[in-house]
Amino acid sequence: MIHAVATLVRKDLRERFRDKSFFLLGILTPLVLAFILDLVFGDLGEGELEVRMGVVDADQSDVSSQLGEGLVALDGQGGFEVTMLGADADADAVIDDDGLDAVVVIPDGFGAAVNSTDTPSLDVVENPDRPVQAGVVESVVDGLVADIERSRLLAGAGEQLDLTVPADSLASVLEVRREHPGGEGLDVGARMFAGMAVMFVFFTVQFGVTTLLSEKESGTLTRLLAAPIPRDSVMIAKGAVSYVLGVLATMILMVAASVLLGASWGSWIGATLLVLSAVLTAVALMAVVAGLAKTAEGAGAAQAIIAVGLAMLGGSWFPVGEDGLIGMLARLTPHYWFLSGLEDLPDAASWTVVGTPVLAMLIIAVVAGVPAAILLRRRLTP
Incomplete structure (x- = not known):
């Protein structure tokens, strides 16, 4: 099975890199959008x-x-x-x-x-x-x-x-005071990049799980299932492709923010753990949609709506309040936990400060991943 999975992963990755869709949607689009938002709101990259x-x-x-x-x-x-x-x-x-x-x-x-x-x-x-x-x-x-x-x-x-x-x-003198009980956290420009990165990773991971539907429509899946390989290896390979593309795109964006804006993410161990966890939840959530959709076009449309909705609710565009119904719903999104972990990292003494956000995202990944695996497995029919 391992050899079959590796072969399928290499094939799909070559296709994604050749058609440039990964670079366009996963890296270039969020990079340009983050810069545009930075310019629109003026002086955000300076942190003040x-x-x-x-x-x-x-x-x-x-x-x-x-x-x-x-x-x-x-x-x-x-x-x-x-x-x-x-x-x-x-x-x-x-x-x-x-x-x-x-x-x-x-x-x-x-x-x-x-x-x-x-x-x-x-x-x-x-x-x-x-x-x-x-x-x-x-x-x-x-x-x-x-x-x-x-x-x-x-x-x-x-x-x-x-x-x-x-x-x-x-006549009391007015005074503006900025207090950050947990430390200064991310500056606005860095947070903008982080928000765009975690938002667009949901688009990037579509390239893997959604191809299961397009290949079934084109007849490619039938030939794969007729090959002498375990059926589960096809599903595992699609998930692995999504995961690799998501991690690669997110890490490239974070490194770009460090180089172009001087963004400080704190411990790269903690930042990497947050990325790995966030991408895992993205793959699981998008796989649920792919498992429920009837066509690749329908899955892509639904995934786009969910990706934007979760990004807005989780604070990718602007910080959301932590109180009330909005705060409760925000905590159900991986975006909230990813950005919360990044906010704590720069001033933390140890990378272990991301423990709670990572655990929260892993729980979301498991809750979504189990039904996703069941739904996608049912797609593995000729």
């Missing part, structure tokens, strides 16, 4: 998002001055570059001329509204070409609004209780 923000104080009150000083205090912190503009500055013109990501405008009457029952508002003029950076500024402003409302509630409660609320309660 730079945000250029302007502040216009059109109110010129004590409250607005305190708020403006707080915003200016962000300058130089967490990638922020803050410029205080004139009271009559045109936010749209400044964005066009100076290339700012967003301008926070403190409108006329803001201070009076804060000190009355009126509803104060802050305006954010965003640069449409820098949506991510503008979103960061908007988040900062949302936080400011929440702080202002809290201070107003304190002031109202103080009046009812005949207590004195400090006049400078709004």
Whole structure:
């Protein structure tokens, strides 16, 4: 059986390398897509998002001055570059001329509204070409609004209780702090590459298990089953081809990220174990689809939908929350565990930190692999 499996594996690998489909879908496509996403979101490969923000104080009150000083205090912190503009500055013109990501405008009457029952508002003029950076500024402003409302509630409660609320309660200096309890983890560019790698490995492994269906349609499988080789060797060979292609493509992408972006994966022993486990789950899950599908085209379409769906749910595109239903569903995907293990590796003292993610992916592989083997074996009929 070993000789038969090795012969079939060599044959299928030669076909994949000759038609260039492995290089196109397994390596080139995720590599280009990761670079495009890196360019779209700007400065992600540097590990720190730079945000250029302007502040216009059109109110010129004590409250607005305190708020403006707080915003200016962000300058130089967490990638922020803050410029205080004139009271009559045109936010749209400044964005066009100076290339700012967003301008926070403190409108006329803001201070009076804060000190009355009126509803104060802050305006954010965003640069449409820098949506991510503008979103960061908007988040900062949302936080400011929440702080202002809290201070107003304190002031109202103080009046009812005949207590004195400090006049400078709004003047606390804003501060951006980044905390990483488990260490710094992966920078954004490296995580983008890792997410694309684990997403496209699900496309890469199709080349092995799905060919079982195409060969049955073309009649090649009938000739293989008529040969003096164990039938199980055909199924094992298809799975082995998928596994080899998946591991090869993923490792090439991770090495490319190390060379091109300077990505640090930590211990390569731990990273390799994560890759081996993730590819095994990909083969098992895609084999289930191949076992259920009636045609190779149907299997390919279903596998593509599942590959993209699992990638989005598992955080290949963007990190997902760990709480609630989404967090629970994310933990059922190999993508979540693969990326979680990679996040822990760079700051870990030992590669054994990937033990839990590897075990979780192996469990997924077994749960999917057993029915996959049964379903594919039923395909081994002339």
